[in-house]
Amino acid sequence: MTIEKSRPATAQGMPPLEPITAGPRTAVSAAVARRLFRAAVSRLAVTVVEEPTGDRLGQGGPLMRLHRPDEFYARLGRDGLIGFGEAYLTGAWDADDLAGFLTVPAARMATLVPRPLQRARALVTPRLPSHQRSTEANSQANISHHYDLSNDLFRLFLDETLSYSSALFDTSVQSVPAGPGSVAEHLLATTPEPVDHDDPRRHGPDLAEAQGRKIERMLDQAGVTEGTRVLEIGTGWGELAIRAARRGATVHTITLSVEQLELAEERIAAAGYADRVQVELMDYRALTTTGRTYDAVLSVEMIEAVGHEFWATYFRTIDAVLAPGGRVSIQAITMPHDRMLATRDTHTWITKYIFPGGFLPSVEVVDQITRQQTSLRLVDQLEMGSHYAETLRRWDRRFLAQRPAVLALGFDELFMRVWHFYLAYSQAGFASGYINVSQLTFTREDR
Incomplete structure (x- = not known):
């Protein structure tokens, strides 16, 4: 086979980050994501601080700061775990010990979302592009x-x-x-x-x-x-x-x-x-x-x-x-x-x-x-x-x-x-x- 030298699509090898657009669908999905995220965090040994209110969530443990909660929940609601990661890329949230924080939910990943909602999520989860x-x-x-x-x-x-x-x-x-x-x-x-x-x-x-x-x-x-x-x-x-x-x-x-x-x-x-x-x-x-x-x-x-x-x-x-x-x-x-x-x-x-x-x-x-x-x-x-x-x-x-x-x-x-x-x-x-x-x-x- 002939294989030619190629480079990633961009100089950084990454697709562009998609902006969040306002609208009823975004508002509804963000509200759902906020409720699910808060329910999940309440069961985890982490601390999540929402700015600027200072609201604290979780049972105590590695710290996550939500600098822009509205953007975070909008991205999470629209794109699930992809949105969770992308919200970190934009700076909507941060953590002093990123690996330490992520380890806590990773250990409970299979049960963080209620089982009925997991089945529903499968219907909207994005599929690998062809x-x-x-x-x-x-x-x-x-x-x-x-x-x-x-x-x-x-x-x-x-x-x-x-x-x-x-x-x-x-x-x-x-x-x-x-x-x-x-x-x-x-x-x-x-x-x-x-x-x-x-x-x-x-x-x-x-x-x-x-x-x-x-x-x-x-x-x-x-x-x-x-x-x-x-x-x-x-x-x-x-x-x-x-x-x-x-x-x-x-x-x-x-x-x-x-x-x-x-x-x-x-x-x-x-x-x-x-x-x-x-x-x-x-x-x-x-x-x-x-x-x-x-x-x-x-x-x-x-x-x-x-x-x-x-x-x-x-x-x-x-x-x-x-x-x-x-x-x-x-x-x-x-x-x-x-x-x-x-x-x-x-x-x-x-x-x-x-x-x-x-x-x-x-x-x-x-x-x-x-x-x-x-x-x-x-x-x-x-x-x-x-x-x-x-x-x-x-x-x-x-x-x-x-x-x-x-x-x-x-x-x-x-x-x-x-x-x-x-x-x-x-x-x-x-x-x-x-x-x-x-x-x-x-x-x-x-x-």
Whole structure:
């Protein structure tokens, strides 16, 4: 396939904020939103202060200030959770500890809105736009929207490994009961201690070590050694490919990000492994046309961009190119199965502003699809959501500390606010358990 270099639709990679228009519909929806929000907050361990009246809501806890309540309720009433996030972008509300505040409602997300109203809400919830669906025609633009913003931007807040995925800190690992009928060994990485480097513009060395630990475990799980033929779906900036080549493997790594490909090739060459690693612009669906097979297939937090309509295609592709005796290691951000079923096709703040077309699977649906449509079998799961919360906390801390450098790259204050909300919102999701991340290992069942 031919993939041309493209840039986001705007310099900041964001759609314009839509203004609030006055009228009866806005007034009614804002009144409903105000009533629902106040009822929800009354049950939460947070403090919400409405200005200029000084009215205080909630049971006490992380503070949210409503600077412009009328705008906040209008946006919430018109656009739901998208409007909630957009009201933060415009400054209608703020929080001193944004992640701390968002963690509280995230832990109760499934029950904040009364169940009868949840069913009604499903009728008006916006659907994912057709141009964001992760077809072969759309996928490169979806990836470019985020990953082709600027390599220099990502360098400002990532550690030196340039790993843009959950780290695995040095903590104990516990065995936990697996779900009904599961044959996977279910392991849980215990919560890491939060550690801050003295200079918020830098990461302590343990983050780079934790990112390396994450990758090395995946390589171990996939059985990567001298002579292993490795396929990586989603190159990132090349760290996994470098480490696999260092073990003596030959690596074919594919990506849809031109910016990532260029820097990955530079880093791979600088590490001395250009002869062992091929980086290619390719959609994963094209892999079956190459005639190549691999002993190990690895993919780090790429399945989130596949889209639920194409999960089966994704795993069937892996199954088709995996050599006999091969192993698969995937790191995947997941959500509970019931929430996944309830939110399929939903357009969210994240899909609008950060990851077009993104959607999180459940571990259960991954197990179902691979059992029903492939010869792959899930044999090991390491759950590490608390480690992602700590990873994101460190990224957000460094991102905010690098504000002058971000602005010097040509990004604006609204971009800073969007990305702070994105990183804090994600941290809250993992800290609350609303979303999770796991390393999943698959072997092939004899055909």
